[in-house]
Amino acid sequence: MEQFSTKYGKKYELLKQYFGYTEFREGQEMLIDSLLKGQDTLGIMPTGAGKSICYQIPALMLPGITLVISPLISLMKDQVSSLNQAGIHAAYLNSSLTVNQYRMAMQYAAQGRYKIIYVAPERLETEEFRMFASRAQISMVCVDEAHCVSQWGQDFRPSYLKISRFVDTLDIRPVLGAFTATATKEVRDDIICMLKLWNPTVLVSGFDRKNLYFGVQTPKNKFDALKEYVVGHEDQSGIIYCLTRKDVEEVCEKLRAAGVAATRYHAGLGDRERQENQDDFIYDRSPVMVATNAFGMGIDKSNVRYVIHYNMPKNIESYYQEAGRAGRDGEPSECILYYSGQDVRIHEFMMDQEPENEALSQDERELVQEQDRIRLRKMTYYCFTNDCLRDYILRYFGEAGSGYCGNCSNCLTDYEETDMTDAAADVITCIRECRQRYGINVIVGVLRGENRAKLRSYGLTGLASFGLRRGMDESKLKSLINQMLMDEILLVTRDKYMLLKLTGKAKEILDGERKVTMKYKPRQEEPASADGTR
Ligand code: ADP
Numbered sequence: 068m069e070q071f072s073t074k075y076g077k078k079y080e081l082l083k084q085y086f087g088y089t090e091f092r093e094g095q096e097m098l099i100d101s102l103l104k105g106q107d108t109l110g111i112m113p114t115g116a117g118k119s120i121c122y123q124i125p126a127l128m129l130p131g132i133t134l135v136i137s138p139l140i141s142l143m144k145d146q147v148s149s150l151n152q153a154g155i156h157a158a159y160l161n162s163s164l165t166v167n168q169y170r171m172a173m174q175y176a177a178q179g180r181y182k183i184i185y186v187a188p189e190r191l192e193t194e195e196f197r198m199f200a201s202r203a204q205i206s207m208v209c210v211d212e213a214h215c216v217s218q219w220g221q222d223f224r225p226s227y228l229k230i231s232r233f234v235d236t237l238d239i240r241p242v243l244g245a246f247t248a249t250a251t252k253e254v255r256d257d258i259i260c261m262l263k264l265w266n267p268t269v270l271v272s273g274f275d276r277k278n279l280y281f282g283v284q285t286p287k288n289k290f291d292a293l294k295e296y297v298v299g300h301e302d303q304s305g306i307i308y309c310l311t312r313k314d315v316e317e318v319c320e321k322l323r324a325a326g327v328a329a330t331r332y333h334a335g336l337g338d339r340e341r342q343e344n345q346d347d348f349i350y351d352r353s354p355v356m357v358a359t360n361a362f363g364m365g366i367d368k369s370n371v372r373y374v375i376h377y378n379m380p381k382n383i384e385s386y387y388q389e390a391g392r393a394g395r396d397g398e399p400s401e402c403i404l405y406y407s408g409q410d411v412r413i414h415e416f417m418m419d420q421e422p423e424n425e426a427l428s429q430d431e432r433e434l435v436q437e438q439d440r441i442r443l444r445k446m447t448y449y450c451f452t453n454d455c456l457r458d459y460i461l462r463y464f465g466e467a468g469s470g471y472c473g474n475c476s477n478c479l480t481d482y483e484e485t486d487m488t489d490a491a492a493d494v495i496t497c498i499r500e501c502r503q504r505y506g507i508n509v510i511v512g513v514l515r516g517e518n519r520a521k522l523r524s525y526g527l528t529g530l531a532s533f534g535l536r537r538g539m540d541e542s543k544l545k546s547l548i549n550q551m552l553m554d555e556i557l558l559v560t561r562d563k564y565m566l567l568k569l570t571g572k573a574k575e576i577l578d579g580e581r582k583v584t585m586k587y588k589p590r591q592e593e594p595a596s597a598d599g600t601r
């Protein structure tokens with residue numbers, strides 16, 4: 068009976084009546100229920116997963132008005148016009164309205180004509196809006212693109228800081244909903260703190276794309292590997308992402324020479340060529356697209372069977388967004404990343420060069436760079452982990468994975484597991500002896516007892532840990548340190564020096580309370596190290 072009443076309850080009626088759908092997507096119902104219970108809620112879902120319905124349906128069910136704070140004028144317009152078309156009374160208040168239109172909208176709002184009002188954050192502190200808000204019954208305030216309130220990223224908008232000040236001025240505190248597709252721990256904590264959410268329900272959902280296979284490869288010759296793959300998937304549609312325009316041109320040229328109907332896309336091409344090439348791809352005249360990350364925004368091609376990253380992107384967010392363009396139709400599709408240490412070095416270089424952002428102060432710029440480096444490292448770990456790749460991505464976004472998907476290159480490899488706890492303890496001892504003042508290269512050098520001038524000049528050759536792992540392969544030692552970073556036994560400082568530090572878990576290793584195991588591919592070449600050196 069319970070089942071029956073929820074299944075055919077009011078929210079299902081509204082879903083059908085206004086939006087034309089019969090089922091909720093994963094996570095939507097929980098978000099709606101949470102808001103309806105009067106619980107502050109933070110919803111984290113990828114773009115396109117259907118966040119809007121999660122606050123629009125509660126808005127229709129709550130007694131008063133819902134304010135939706137959104138940073139994008141174009142998005143507000145679209146949302147409001149589709150709500151109006153569906154027969155829902157909604158309006159937007161932003162700088163695109165003339166003075167008269169704005170007055171009119173405020174007047175209607177005051178008369179209670181709208182159920183949902185989209186408002187730009189800058190408007191919240193205007194006298195006129197405050198007057199309206201003090202008299203209106205506001206049941207809910209929803210913040211779209213809530214990550215804009217966080218200074219931990221490039222999308223920070225100072226006007227978002229007005230939101231919680233505004234909410235504080237209301238006589239009756241409405242329920243707060245915050246929505247975003249960005250989900251790092253820091254951003255999430257910032258959203259909760261800066262918007263002053265009360266003991267919020269945090270729900271992460273919709274990130275898993277079950278029909279996608281994930282793979283990481285480190286081919287000796289990337290182009291040969293690519294050619295073999297593309298030729299072997301003849302007649303299928305695929306996207307190959309390269310880091311630079313030059314790579315795009317080269318790879319596209321060479322594929323064509325190999326008889327593949329490939330086309331290209333990057334920001335350096337003229338408008339006309341870009342449009343033509345994009346159309347050739349969409350209409351399958353050229354089923355293979357070689358492109359930079361400039362390609363893909365707003366392109367809805369459902370039958371892309373594979374996305375190959377010829378270079379590693381700079382963070383998991385970009386990777387997942389680009390890889391996610393495969394298999395929109397739900398059919399099995401493949402997402403493969405070709406890794407090389409060179410990719411990491413190029414990103415590091417570009418991050419140091421990042422063009423001066425006028426809007427940011429020196430401190431803010433450093434904070435952004437720091438964040439970028441952390442995200443780059445997490446992307447690099449993805450290329451190095453021997454655990455389930457899907458699980459790694461889901462955990463990155465804060466969604467719980469199963470630990471084994473059976474549909475990624477790691478789940479499908481038989482690894483040999485080796486206990487590395489003793490070597491890990493040596494690494495810890497060495498870092499401690501070095502007073503946590505050096506990066507991976509020095510630590511590896513000391514452990515291997517290398518006769519380097521640099522180590523001598525730092526006075527490290529006399530340490531007890533000097534040469535403690537003399538016979539150990541350099542790349543194996545680096546892989547171990549990367550594993551320890553992934554296990555959070557170690558961490559690296561956020562500056563560009565990336566010094567190795569110990570965490571609380573390091574002591575557990577020395578005390579024999581924790582183990583470090585590594586998986587090795589039997590009889591295969593060792594991977595390059597995650598810091599980009601070979
Ligand atoms: P987001 O804001 O998360 O990027 P939207 O709210 O714009 O996503 O929704 C993306 C698309 O998914 C829209 O076309 C929307 O109508 C559709 N959608 C949302 N919920 C459902 C559902 N339960 N069933 C089918 N389609 C849905």
Ligand code: ZN
Nearest residue numbers: 455472475478
């Ligand atoms: Zn897996």
